[in-house]
Every structure is written in structure tokens, then in C-alpha cells.
Amino acid sequence: MAPKKVMKSDAPLKRPKLTAKLDAKTFGRCYWEVKELTDFCREQGLSVTGLKADKARRVEIFLQSGRKEASSPRSSSSGSRDSALPGGITLKTPVRNYNNDAITRTFFQKHCGEGFRFNDYLRGFAKAVPKGKPVTYGDLVNGWKAAEDKRAHGMTRIGKQFEYNQFARDFFAANASSGRQDMMSAWKTVRSFQGPNTYKEYKKLQKRKAS
Incomplete structure (x- = not known):
């Protein structure tokens, strides 16, 4: 009798903690708060200047190669703004x-x-x-x-740093009578997993939970 095939689980993966042992690919699949990125940069001796995207890039480079990228130059221009x-x-x-x-x-x-x-x-x-x-x-x-x-027209990819704003807009568009507390609860649920942090993904998680 042929052995039964073991089906590979497609269950979503939980978001891990941000540590120096985390691989860069997993880091890129997760949403990180500014505080998490800033704390990690300080712990690893990385620059904490710039926008959230700047910090995320430094962390990703560090996790990939161990290299500590210097802060990006503000501008080559001099003088008054x-x-x-x-x-x-x-x-x-x-x-x-x-x-x-x-x-x-x-x-x-x-x-x-x-x-x-x-x-x-x-x-x-x-x-x-x-x-x-x-x-x-x-x-x-x-x-x-x-x-x-x-x-x-949906032709621009949403940056990781703006996923929360997009999620909030989509959540309230689909749940006009819900409050901020409901939205935050849904957001915390979807961001606790690896992968897209979208309202569509949240609905998938809810459907999986109910089945």
C-alpha cells in the first residue's frame, strides 16, 4: 500500500521578533513599527537618522551582509532651502x-x-x-x-511604511459603522503574521479562523 502523501501546510507564518539572527527575506515579509526599527538600529550600532524607510533599508542590509550602512546624505546642495x-x-x-x-x-x-x-x-x-x-x-x-x-489607478506599490494607512482606509470603507478600536484590533491581527498587511489578507485570516 502506497504511503499517504503529507500535505504541506499553507497556514500563515507568525511574525518573528526582530533580532540579529533574523534572515533578510523574512524581515522583508513583515511589517515593523518605527520603534522596533529604531531600537534594533541602536542595539546594532546603526544610524537612527532619516525616515522609516531609511531605517528599514539599513536593517535589511545589515541582516543580509552584516554591513553597517552610513546614514544617507541629505543633499549635495548647499545654502538656504x-x-x-x-x-x-x-x-x-x-x-x-x-x-x-x-x-x-x-x-x-x-x-x-x-x-x-x-x-x-x-x-x-x-x-x-x-x-x-x-x-x-x-x-x-x-x-x-x-x-x-x-x-x-492601483499602479503604484504601497511602501511598507504606508501599509497601516492603507489598511485603515480599506477597513473603514468596508466597515463604516466600526470604530478605531475595531480597526486596531484587526490591524494587530494581520501584522502579527508574515506576508501582506492588507485588509484583503485580514479577511483571509478571519475566514481561515472560522473554518
């Missing part, structure tokens, strides 16, 4: 020392609408202005609109 220029920012102003500050926000709200918010496209310029072809703030306005259009 563009928003402090006499006369302010215009569509023709060259981008030299970009900052996501209040004056810059006001400029973009004027040209992009009151619903404007800083996105990944603009955050890239806040880290460093690309070298090569000169870029104006008019180009940034057009680039922002193009990036938002892609996001609206």
Missing part, C-alpha cells in the same frame, strides 16, 4: 535644495489643489536632488500629478 528664496517658489524655480516644509506645501496646494499631500515622488527629492538635467518646481508639479494618477 528653496522655500527661503526671495520671492518664494514659482513654477520656474530650479530645484536645488528641496524641503517638505510649510511654504513648499502651500506652493503645491496652489497648483495641485487643497487635497495635496507629500508623496513618495516628492520625498525622493527631499533626500537628494537628482543630478543631471535641471528640474524646476513646475516639473515637480507635473511629476506629482502623474504619480498620484498612477496611485489612483
